[in-house]
Amino acid sequence: xxxxxxxxxxxxxxxxxxxxxxxxxxxxxxxxxxxxxxxxxxxxxxxxxxxxxxxxxxxxxxxxxxxxxxxxxxxxxxxxxxxxxxxxxxxxxxxxxxxxxxxxxxxxxxxxxxxxxxxxxxxxxxxxxxx
Amino acid sequence: xxxxxxxxxxxxxxxxxxxxxxxxxxxxxxxxxxxxxxxxxxxxxxxxxxxxxxxxxxxxxxxxxxxxxxxxxxxxxxxxxxxxxxxxxxxxxxxxxxxxxxxxxxxxxxxxxxxxxxxxxxxxxxxxxxx
Numbered sequence: 287x288x289x290x291x292x293x294x295x296x297x298x299x300x301x302x303x304x305x306x307x308x309x310x311x312x313x314x315x316x317x318x319x320x321x322x323x324x325x326x327x328x329x330x331x332x333x334x335x336x337x338x339x340x341x342x343x344x345x346x347x348x349x350x351x352x353x354x355x356x357x358x359x360x361x362x363x364x365x366x367x368x369x370x371x372x373x374x375x376x377x378x379x380x381x382x383x384x385x386x387x388x389x390x391x392x393x394x395x396x397x398x399x400x401x402x403x404x405x406x407x408x409x410x411x412x413x414x415x416x417x
Numbered sequence: 418x419x420x421x422x423x424x425x426x427x428x429x430x431x432x433x434x435x436x437x438x439x440x441x442x443x444x445x446x447x448x449x450x451x452x453x454x455x456x457x458x459x460x461x462x463x464x465x466x467x468x469x470x471x472x473x474x475x476x477x478x479x480x481x482x483x484x485x486x487x488x489x490x491x492x493x494x495x496x497x498x499x500x501x502x503x504x505x506x507x508x509x510x511x512x513x514x515x516x517x518x519x520x521x522x523x524x525x526x527x528x529x530x531x532x533x534x535x536x537x538x539x540x541x542x543x544x545x546x547x548x
Contacts, residue, residue: 296533296534304436305435305436310441319450319451323501324501367529368528368529369528370454370455371520376530387502388502394506395506400419402427402430402500402504
């Protein structure tokens with residue numbers, strides 16, 4: 287558990303330079319190293335993630351804070367966080383408590399790009415809305 | 418090698434919804450599965466990546482197409498690409514021909530977030546500019 291002061295220092299060292307004051311958050315399974323999903327975090331989402339140990343994101347499309355798994359129960363427990371060289375992206379290592387993807391797949395990245403040649407749409411219907 | 422027609426279908430299936438008409442590109446080492454860097458791709462960057470087999474990105478800050486390694490020689494050879502459920506993010510698996518990070522580190526994610534407690538800045542000086 288980090289002190290309030292340490293959390294402040296971290297927040298002030300990052301560059302929340304993307305839309306709506308965010309950094310990019312890449313969520314990676316600590317065991318398999320599969321990338322499970324990609325989202326954004328504003329200061330509040332990172333603060334909540336650090337204080338609860340559960341992945342929180344900022345939804346760009348819904349413009350709101352989002353506890354991952356709040357509807358589905360598929361929370362993502364945060365184990366470790368890495369930061370990139372220029373402080374605008376994070377890799378969040380998690381122990382998933384269920385599928386990360388609203389489709390029921392373990393990862394949102396369950397298709398090869400070339401499969402899009404034979405399909406006309408991407409799946410945006412939802413049990414839990416993607417951002 | 419993909420046909421022009423197949424590339425068009427893929428480009429039209431994606432949602433280039435982020436800044437300057439981009440998707441997010443997570444670059445992952447095919448062997449270690451380490452995340453090496455995160456960037457953005459517009460249609461042109463993805464098209465060039467598919468046609469050359471070398472990672473191209475769109476630099477948001479410099480507003481230009483960027484062949485990764487064009488200055489440093491550290492090209493990233495693309496092996497496989499995954500797409501996420503809602504078509505706005507890609508995982509690009511690469512065989513690195515050198516460090517992905519302009520700092521000389523193999524990955525841009527070479528620090529734990531908690532290390533920022535004891536440092537005041539992020540490293541944005543460059544041999545090859547970060548985006």
